Amino acid sequence: MRVIRILPNLPxxxxxxxxxxxxxxxxxxxxxxNLGWVARYTSPDPDVAVQLVSGDATAPEDSVISVQxxxxxGAYVEAQRLGYEIVHPLTTExxxxxxFFVRAPDGNVINVAAHRT
Incomplete structure (x- = not known):
């Protein structure tokens, strides 16, 4: 798995x-x-962005970051193999x-995602 981008999810x-x-x-x-419950705002520099989240529409908990x-x-299989808690199962939204959402050992919930091509 290669990380493409990480975005903060601000509650x-x-x-x-x-x-x-x-x-x-x-x-x-x-x-x-903007889906109403989540929106992403960027600058002209695509590396500068933030997501605002008022409550995830399908997951039981909100995530602190989104990792594309x-x-x-493969990331889902690896998270399971390593024994990490899956908070939201692998889903095509x-x-x-x-x-999918995975809980890091520090307790933070991470949204791990890929866009359909």
């Missing part, structure tokens, strides 16, 4: 209400996507992401 009460701070004040002008990988199926 917010309301994505729409929080948007102004991140876009107007911080200048993250491009809304990469080149082989999510309706919005085009294949992902």
């Amino acid at each position: 917010v009460a309301d994505v729409s209400a929080a948007k102004g701070f991140y876009t107007d004040f911080l200048g993250l002008s491009a809304e990469a996507f 990988v080149d082989d999510v199926d 309706p919005w085009g992401v294949r992902r």
Whole structure:
């Protein structure tokens, strides 16, 4: 598995209400996507981005970061082999992401994902 990108997932009460701070004040002008409960805002530099999350639509817990990988199926098998707790099983979500949530030994929940090609 190769990590392609890591994005912070900031918990917010309301994505729409929080948007102004991140876009107007911080200048993250491009809304990469917005599903209502999660939205990604970026700058012209694609390495600068943040995701605002008000509550995951399908997982039992929210994650602190999203890690995009080149082989999510392989990452899932490896996480299981290493005995890590799977918080949300490997799932192809309706919005085009294949992902699972794993709990790191420190307790943080990590969203490991790949976009469908």
